Amino acid sequence: MSIKQCPGNRWTIPWKNKQQGFDVMNRRSFLRTASGALAFASGAGLLAKAGLAEEPAIKIANILDATGGLNVYSLKQIKATAMAVDDINAAGGLLGRPVEVMFYDSQSNNQLNSQYTTQALLRDKADVVLGGITSASREVMRPIVQKFKGFYIYNSLYEGGVCDFRFMCPGLVPDQQVQPLIEYVVGEKGLKRAYILAADYNYGQLTAKWMQKFIRGLGAEDVAVEFFPLDVSNFAPVLARIQDVKPDVVLSALVGDAHMSFYRQYETSIGKKSIPIASTTYGLGRENAVLSPDENEGLIVATSFFDDLGTPAASDFVSRFKAFSGEDDYVGEYAEYGYRGMMLWAEAVRKAGSVAADAVAAAVGGVSYQGAGGLYTVDPQTHHLTMDVHIASGNRSGSFDVIKSFSQRAPTDLQAVCNLIENPTDTTQYEPSL
């Protein structure tokens, strides 16, 4: 494998280019530098084998936070994108050309997201821009991609509603995810009084509203809704309030490291055995791999991918990713988002027969890819995915067990307001009227 620098300060490490072929050890040494290395290009041996060595590379800009508070969500995804690129190259590249990722560390700082997006599109001539973790960073990057007529893939779960021809999101959006979760928890399990806790920003606010909507739709009751700033880590007051109210179930859309403390503090005071917890976000920050068996066991989630999904595709992805990254711990949904986003884009390029952003944007609708979490199809109307949603319950080994799967859920709510086939110039982020 070779590590190349970004254009602009282009220098290569000569002794890394000399090697022919590669083995597991080489992959590992590559990934040790990967947490910060600039560009991931597949090794010369691999490219030679695929007959790609001579062609100019297709350039992918990946702008994610390797440094700073959000890197829990990014680090595995950075590697998963690199792995996807490697797989594409091994299978003969794209349109007969090799693919290369340029990585920019946005350091959890939106100002850098803005500068790197501009640099990637104008100076480094990226064919596609990936990245951004928060909605704030996405909304910083999206107008720039619009302005310079690029194509942007946002590999993240978010509050939904973005209707943009030059944009694609392979992650879950609330109506897709919340409805199955509430149907299971409130409908099937009959837990009729729900206490909602959510992170205090757009995602949390909207998810809480979706939760209320579906809960009320089933004739159940949302007894309280509370929002927490992302840096709150002392949950003693809310634990006392929950005990005052005595709900049947606690629904959580809490996000980030500080909020992870909630699950710890909950287990040492109330306990899931007396009042269960269901969550839309648990596991995204790989909470399940960090918390103790007691804290993880029985927590109900709705997700599009987790390691122990049990399908051959999922197990294959997990074992290949572990070999590629040299890391043996839980892989998780965000890594898989990175892989699926890249593969869907590759499919769109093949369909368009070109890497030009306009052609890819026009071709991406309807493209599908059989991935680790099931079949993913890009909905042509919204550029979001139709995918399987799995209800699962945390187990004692730091992962989840499937309870049931909801097949091929479309982003129906967004479809009601967004139609990129008829109106490709739309760039609005719609808010659901709840």
Added chain:
Amino acid sequence: MITTYIYLIAYAVALLALISLGLSVIFGMMKVINLAHGEFMMLGAYACVYCSSLGLPFWASLIVATLAVGCFGLVVERLLIRHLYGRIVDTLLATWGLSLLLIGVSTAVFGPQARSMPGIPGTVAIGGTTMSVYSFVLIGVTILMMLVTWLIATRTKVGLVVRGTMQRPDIAGALGINTNLVYMGTFGFGAAAAGLAGAMLAPLTGATPLMGAAFVSKAFINVIVAGGLPLIGTSLASAMFGTVDAVISYLASSVAGEVAVLVFAVVLLRMLPQGITGRFRRGF
């Protein structure tokens, strides 16, 4: 109901005092603002998690973590802080650099993911509300730590020498006291207190490279409002802020609680521009 209030207030006050003591000793005694305070806590948390993963019992892990961060503090004083005494703003920059460095190194070494450890399990039910045993342990440890600090400072020869040196280093030096050693020891003690705080937090919040950031501004404000006296000031300020935070967070929301604390801090500083204990002539 009333027990819930008492519990929440005691817990919030203890938490605040716990995370502030190290900073307040270093600021109050040495006039050094240690922006790496949060990262000292983070190191304490990691040390505690590490010891506990080796199979050490909780209390032993706590003690090892405290001592380890204390030693680290000694090294930092010797290599960095020593060159910057009397330059309050430069120490700010240097310790901010140290804080970034420690965050970066610990992310590279431990990874970004939180590390957990078990605390002391069990719950207590009082008046219909279940509370974790660990929160009472935290309150107890905080009281113990304050008590020990107070005893060392006021009832031992070492404490006398340290307080004397901080007030008049020149005279202390003339009396044959090795002031360098005193400074180093005081900084080490402050670091150890931060380490203990981090270790106590580890079972609650887990150890992550960025955990310090969430606490440092709270501790900082607490210490400044406390004024010159590290122990009395910190206790009083923690008592006030903790009460405001707990009551408002319980009645309204966490945001309201935090904003109320900050507004209260500004009002206090307006009325007492030197901090609560700024006018106190004596005490510790």
Added chain:
Amino acid sequence: MIYPVGGSFLRPGAPWWSAIVLAFVLLVLAPRGLDLALQYDLTSIFICGILALSMSFLWGGVGILSFGQTIFFGLGGYGYTILVMNTDASLMSLVLGVLVGGGMAAVLGYFMIYGRINDIYLSVVTLVVTLIFEKMVRATSGPEYVIGSVRLNGQNGIPGIPGLQLPFLTEPLSIEGVFWFAGGALLLTYCGLRLLMATRFGRILVGIRENEQRMELLGYDTRRYRLITFIISGGVAAFAGGLFAVWGSFVGPEMFNLSQASLIVIWVIVGGRTTLIGPIIGAALIQYLTKWLGTVGVGQVSTVMGAILIVFVLLFPRGLVPTLGDLLSRLRLAQVAQRSLKDAK
């Protein structure tokens, strides 16, 4: 060792004026030689430079270390954004944004300076106020927080701010236009503040910084001078905030946060607080370094930044520009000495 808090700010001479003219010429010519992405980066550096100036004017000028220039930076940004998205009058909004920041500085400054809050306590009050703003803005994610037609959007900030529309131009400023505008703004702000420091008013500020009590005994109302400086500095920071919103088309609560607040202090310390030009250079260096480090694969960028800061404060405690200035004048002295030695021979 005790280092001076600020410089003496004498009336600038011909070399200074020629440097300013040269800078203006360079600014006008620059876009011909630079690609758009670089212009975009440089514009952000210009804006950080203005922000750094607001701090160094206050600190180096009158000796107030405010940890909360971000209050005004953020208010300027949010003020501009909310006004421009409601009224579409962008230049007007930029001016009003500055007034919002200056107004807040007047209120806060009056409260602190006339309340005799000094030194580190003043720094902390400003820090606390900026944290209050951050928390409050972060708490506005709900749809009920709307000013006019603009949703405050809490944590996520406000994206998609329209560009700056200058009078007599048909289109909003392009990347190149904003480059010129921000560059011009930086130069003008710098010249304005530098010349102000050379006036009678500036001399009084330096006097207050050196010995407030003596100035009071001489009959100056030092509180008034300190307050005026605080307001000017707040206005300049708010101007930087407005320009930041123009540049990036987004504002967010992180404009108020602790790391942004410390960053400004760092710029000033790195560049050297005894000059006004130093902090601009400090801001440029740190900003450029942060961005560059993110693209060269150093692993954790904060490790490198932290190490640089520590080495810096140990080796160049006075800041870059004063240290270099010293070096130059020492070299010149050595030359003069050598020459006179030769003459003597």
